[in-house]
Amino acid sequence: MNKGMTAKGRATRHRIIVAAAMLTREKGAAETTLDDVRAATATSKSQLFHYFPEGRADILAAVAEYEAGQVLEAQQPYLGDLSTWESWQGWRQAVLDHYTELGQKCPLGSLTAELGKSSPQARSIVTSLYDEWEAALVRGVKAVTSDEEEAVRRRARSILAAVQGGVVMLQGTGRTDYLDAALTAAISPLQPVTAGTA
Amino acid sequence: MNKGMTAKGRATRHRIIVAAAMLTREKGAAETTLDDVRAATATSKSQLFHYFPEGRADILAAVAEYEAGQVLEAQQPYLGDLSTWESWQGWRQAVLDHYTELGQKCPLGSLTAELGKSSPQARSIVTSLYDEWEAALVRGVKAVTSDEEEAVRRRARSILAAVQGGVVMLQGTGRTDYLDAALTAAISPLQPVTAGTA
DNA sequence: CCAGAGGTGGACCGAAGGGTCCAAAAAGGT
DNA sequence: ACCTTTTTGGACCCTTCGGTCCACCTCTGG
Structure with a gap:
């Protein structure tokens, strides 16, 4: 799964998971939007889908x-x-x-x-x-x-x-x-x- | 609360609650939309808001x-x-x-x-x-x-x-x-x- | 130094869904 | 019968949000 992913990439991916986890704990999964995650991680939409092709569901599963x-x-x-x-x-x-x-x-x-x-x-x-x-x-x-x-x-x-x-x-x-x-x-x-x- | 509500009105209100409760049990609260409730009860949007002025949150609370x-x-x-x-x-x-x-x-x-x-x-x-x-x-x-x-x-x-x-x-x-x-x-x-x- | 990979930014789209509005149809009272 | 109140229908608006797209960086290795 980590194939074709540099150290930087893995770090970003991990950062997304951790931040999404925090947001999920704070506000609940239902209220956690992709934009929230984006804002919390200083990333862009494209990165979210780059690291989690399935989108939101994919992120939530990782969390x-x-x-x-x-x-x-x-x-x-x-x-x-x-x-x-x-x-x-x-x-x-x-x-x-x-x-x-x-x-x-x-x-x-x-x-x-x-x-x-x-x-x-x-x-x-x-x-x-x-x-x-x-x-x-x-x-x-x-x-x-x-x-x-x-x-x-x-x-x-x-x-x-x-x-x-x-x-x-x-x-x-x-x-x-x-x-x-x-x-x-x-x-x-x-x-x-x-x-x-x- | 039931002030200014005829028997028919109360019946409709109750029908909405029961149907919404069933939908909520089946699919979960998050996936239950007002349109779902509307369809399940053969009512219109206006009725939902007529009996539950606060809208969705109001209905869910009643449920x-x-x-x-x-x-x-x-x-x-x-x-x-x-x-x-x-x-x-x-x-x-x-x-x-x-x-x-x-x-x-x-x-x-x-x-x-x-x-x-x-x-x-x-x-x-x-x-x-x-x-x-x-x-x-x-x-x-x-x-x-x-x-x-x-x-x-x-x-x-x-x-x-x-x-x-x-x-x-x-x-x-x-x-x-x-x-x-x-x-x-x-x-x-x-x-x-x-x-x-x- | 120059590909070409991976990484990033952000504009854009389309659907879904909550909520508003107005006007018409019943019900109820006198 | 007539006026008032309640009930109902459904078109409409508008925001939110997941998801797409493409152009632009930024590394790495040869």
Whole structure:
């Protein structure tokens, strides 16, 4: 894909993606126009179509891919090693902090809303993000419990859904209470039985 | 608001809302144009603006309000009386069935995405929906546990977030596994200690 | 130094879609 | 029957925005 593209070209392309990602977070995908991107990157229309032949949809897809990566990155290094209850707590806090900071701006929410329909590639980006995320959680759950495969998988999914739900509600209300409560409740069964809460 | 409006007028207005709601569910708010609504309701542009002076935004707001009501209605009669573990299970199944049936079509998702930004009224619709929903869950949790106020509230929020998360992931992947797992895990602490799972 | 590639600028186009307007047709009241 | 109010039809305007086109830079390598 980077064939026939100089360092300068790649830089421009990357600059477009990053700027478009920022705009998308700020105003949502629907309100982000090509002119906005153009203005934000000091580029011209022709460049946008030069680097993204399919136009707008192409850019948005690239942004989605970029953002999907950021989502997982924000959870590191915790997500990579959830082998102890302490690291789970660290992860929980990292997630909480990250989304608290983001606030209303949701990286993927508006993207999927805009691209999701009739765009199989967008769908696959989200799906593989979830898969990767779930896999990491599965490894972590497996490390701190002795449940069988299926139970572990279900637990991981419930944790993942808790994050998603908390984030969605944060988007809609601006309150972090839900994410906090959901996350805490979701991982609490992983807590070693020392001073456990029912 | 219904001042100076005949029965016929109210009927037309209502017809517009219902049709717009359906279109919104099918194609998302962003892709629903006034012409679509016009065609689906056999009305004219002037009527749209007659009944919704603010235009498109006005219609979308009305749809959001309408859909918010539908969300809670779909959970009845269970949501109204969550006083036993059995009714909690019934509710869980009702939610699962409802969203499985809806599948990809999310009533409020695209609405909030489109209206959420800079529309305080849309925000308040979502907020009060969540509040009402949470209140019902709080009553239910309180009925089956002996936890103190704050713990009850947190539990209710975690359950609510679990539903939201499961639904979001259903939207994105088409799979109900997440909602199932999240819902099960979220209410499992409410289960009476007879054959409890850790 | 001179091709020829990649990179850039910006004018231009056409469709889509939200919103306005006016006038005609029903409904309602007296 | 007659006047008023509501309801309806649809032509029209105008902005926005994605997308096209072509001419002009600016590198790089031989």
